[in-house]
Amino acid sequence: MKKSIIALAVAGALTAPMIAQADATLFGGVRFEVVKVKNTKVISTTPKANIGVKGSETMNNGLTAGYYIEYKSGGGSVTSGTVDLDKANVYVAGDFGTVTFGKSDTSIKAVEGRAKFLAFSDGALAINSDNINYGGIAYTSGDMNGLSFAADVGNVRTSNDAAVSSSAYSFNVAYDTDVFGVTLGAGKNDESGDSQVGIGAQFHYGAGTIGASFSKENTVKVIALGANYKVDQLTLAAEFNQQKNSGSTKPRTFGVSASYDLGGNAYVAAEYLDRNSDAGDADQLKLRYNVSF
Template sequence: MNKSIIALAVAGALTAPMVAQADATLFGQIRYDITKEDSTDVVSDITRIRFGVKGEETMDNGLTAGYFIRTDAAATDGSVNIHKSTVYVSGDFGKIVMGDGGNPNEGVEDRTEYGLYSGTFVNMDSGFSAGGISFESADYNGLKFGVGVGNVDTSDGTSSNSFGMAVSYDADNWGVTVGAGQSADTPAVAEYTDFVNTDGTNATTAQTHAEVAASEGDSNYGISMSGKVAAFNLGARYSVQKAKGGDDTKGYAVGGSYAVNDKLTLKLQHESTKTSDTSMKMVAFDATYALGGNASVTLAGISYNKNAEVAATPKKDAVKLRYNISF
């Protein structure tokens, strides 16, 4: 739907007139899930309604200016929120991106995310949810690097100051990424009382939650590799979250996919995270069948070890059937 009237209308409503003049592409996604978790009834719901518009234009000086706006809509009440919005300028030097975008170090996770449940245990979590600026280099014969920083506030107890960097190299059938960064600082929380337990469940009596001091964000680093052999895609990752207070968290992930034919793809994912002496693990499998017309159906299952099932936020074995439309 490139240069569609609808896309231009959305762009004009949400961006400056200069941006609306750029070539515009409307995109979106909707998901409908039927899920059965262990010891619970079957539930079905629309888990995602997402749409957006993106475009770019070559300026008189030869540089390219572009924008990306993505929104999430709630199926329950129809509310719409901006989920990601960035503007960028690119050229032979690379690309400068400003706005609510991703941290470059998240590329370490990307090489191992294959299945529907991939990314369940993530250590490289330093997204610029409050806005930021990043630089992505040009491609130097497969070698690329990126650096970025979120909004900066040097006062105590803010939720800013995340940053990250990554270096990647990609050849014809394999690639590697090394990244490091720091998640945002955590603001202080005063003592308060409500009817919610510490595990997030509702309480029958008032619960008093102790004051929590402000803390500096945890640092992280990781390395990942991916490769392709015939119809197989494989990836592996090792990453560490260095806690400013408490125990560090170490994790790894391996995943892969196999294209049976141009319609059916099988995927397998295994992830593990360890803090102190407690290891949480998962294994997941899914099969995705392309229906045509940008639609697909996926049958997926996930199983956790005992430590994950009894964690503060417990995980449950599940089976999911998903119908997905993307455009």
């Protein structure tokens, strides 16, 4: 269902003239969910709708110039009546790696990604799951016999989704083989003074993967364990998150999920999430139907 568009009018309006005539790929999706949270009524919702365009072209010097623009429904729901610019960046790539300018994921996000497997609430207690580099510069190296690294510096994200003059920065170093992979990362937010550090690892076995991560932000520590297993179009997953705060609270979540690929970029999924009292005791069952293009 992906659409390759040549000389797309919207691409010409939203991207630099240098690449306005490049091939562009339109992408997006809509998801519908039915959710039952403990001690509440069943609700149906459309929590996400997104649309974007991306593309690349070879420059005269042989390097690759590219762009990525994505919008999504605001406030975590299409009923909010608003649309947010989720990510927007341009990049240049070559044998040296890729340099990205603009709004993109932070480098440290890859650490906890090693242990995220659930169809819905992956990384439910993750420290840096939503971190985004606002208007900054990021570098990602190429694959050097399994070794790679990344770093970024940018503006600080604020509670109202704006950027301020203070900076935030992070990095990661990763090593991957066909059997296992490990990522070490760290970061600092100059606005709040918060610092993060973490390590994550994965082990691949046939049709399955096991992952674990440890992250620390100031006095908050999070341990995550996860696994998935694929059988034809069915993917089964489980994940455990344990958070330890500066006080006596220890939020914990455990979840299991199953998703089935229907083909045509559509899938259905179900998940059950168990939370202890420190995590709000909000056990929940979720059902999803998602179509993307």
